[in-house]
Amino acid sequence: MNQERLNQYVYNYVKEALIYSDKNVDTAAEYIMSQKTPRFFAKIEQKEALRRVQKNFSAYRDRPLWFVLKTLGYTVEDFD
Numbered sequence: 001m002n003q004e005r006l007n008q009y010v011y012n013y014v015k016e017a018l019i020y021s022d023k024n025v026d027t028a029a030e031y032i033m034s035q036k037t038p039r040f041f042a043k044i045e046q047k048e049a050l051r052r053v054q055k056n057f058s059a060y061r062d063r064p065l066w067f068v069l070k071t072l073g074y075t076v077e078d079f080d
Helices: 003-021 025-034 044-059 065-072
Strands: none
Touching: 003 025, 003 044, 003 065, 025 044, 044 065
16 A cells, blocks of 8 residues: 555545535535545555545534544644
């Protein structure tokens, strides 16, 4: 598994969710959970990234944004 590609997919999923939800964790979690798993031709890194982001946002939806991003290895400044 290509770790650099996985991190890029995670970053893209989180960025898309934060744009959609206006940086509200609960709304971002709902948006991420509504995303369908990429199918047959998708890279394994893309599937794993979505699974990881869904897991973290759903588990910590009652926490502040900085905490959720910290569990994924990012800070709030990375998405400004």
